[in-house]
Amino acid sequence: MNVNVTDLHRREQRFPAFDAAGLAGTSFKPEHFREIDADEAIDGFFEIHAENYMGDGGMPHRLLESIRARHPVSLHGVCMSIGGEAPLSRDHLDRFRALVDRYEPAFVSEHLAWSTHDDVFYNDLLPLPYTKATLARVADHVDEMQEAISRPILLENPATYLLFEQSTISEQDFLREIVRRTGCGLLLDVNNVFVSATNHGTDAWTYLSSFPLHHVGEIHLAGHAEDADAQGRKLLIDSHDGPVADAVWTLYERVIARTGPVATLVEWDADIPAWPILKREAMAAAEILARQAPNRMLGHRHG
Structure with missing residues (x-):
């Protein structure tokens, strides 16, 4: 099922209909609220994890609500378990839909991963084999999610640490x-592309060269940690606990050279730094985007 026209965009909106296309953004962390609220120069968007806002008040x-009144928001799900064998949770879908209706996000996204099995929730985004059977199941789950929220979603490529023989x-x-x-x-x-390619001994740019870039509505950047596997080989972890690595910036620049400016979000979810540090990461993305659209940068408003 293709979702094109949505009830969300037909009804009167509660918040300004900001255009987030081509902007740079950051994860919204409540500890940064005062500085964000006082910063009149921010021209970007903020991402929230849906599951952190599923309470009513x-x-x-x-x-x-204060952030959304001034900026676009991206709603990023981490627990839908789109790749799982079990049916999607109706309660979770209802809560997710309520957030979409309440905050009218610029983007709605979920992961190509699974996190639940037999009523057990795993606090991780787990990979799945790429087969005809999983393809049909994921497509059904994406359809179900889009039907529930009355709009299309963006599906995120995973960071992986192993490959399946069944794929x-x-x-x-x-x-x-x-x-x-x-x-x-x-x-x-x-x-995620860089982490996966490093872990599997493949080339990240070769992967990106065959990625369907014309369907990309948002880009994520993040930091990763370096570890070693049982054989002592380098293993990268998608940790979101530090600045974006130079190699990832290089890949990002090459992607943007092909796609033009695509809304880009810097994720930083652990060991969260002071706001100026996080903002500086987003501004680095904005400077790359500005080479394609020089009239818009996070931190600088232009007429």
Whole structure:
């Protein structure tokens, strides 16, 4: 099923209909609220994890409502378990839909991963084999999610640490076919590409060269940690606990040279730094975007 026209955009909106296309943004952390609120120069967007806002009220919603009144927001799900064998949770879908209706996000996204099995929730985004059976299941789950929220989603490529012998479809072709079947878009996480390629001994740019870039509606950047596997080989972890690595910036610049300016989000979810540090990371992305659209940069408003 292809979702094109949505009830969300037909009804009167509660918040300004900001255009986030081509902007740089950051994760919204409540500890940064005062500095963000006082910063009149911010021209970007903020991402929130949906599961952090599934309560009905309280301080988190008061802060988010204030942010949303001035800036676009991206709603990023981490627990839908789109790749799981079990049906999607109806309760979770209802809560997710309520957030979409409440905050009218510029982008809505989820992961190509699974996190639940037999009523057990795993606090991780786990990979799945790329087969015809999983392709059909993921497409059905994307359709179900899009039907529930009355709008298309962006599906994010995962960071992976192992490969499945059962896989018969490349990740790029798997995502390409999901887009064709469901009408969803893609969220390209460049750090995930670099992490996965390093872990599997492949080339990140070769992967990106065959990625369906024309379906990408948002890009993620993040930091990663370096570890070693049982054989002592380098193993990268998608940790989101530090600045974006130079190699990831290089890949990102090459992607933007092909796609033009695509809304880009810097994720930083652990060991969260002071706001000026996080803002500086987003401004680095904005400077790259500005080479394609020089009239818009985070931190600088232009007429």
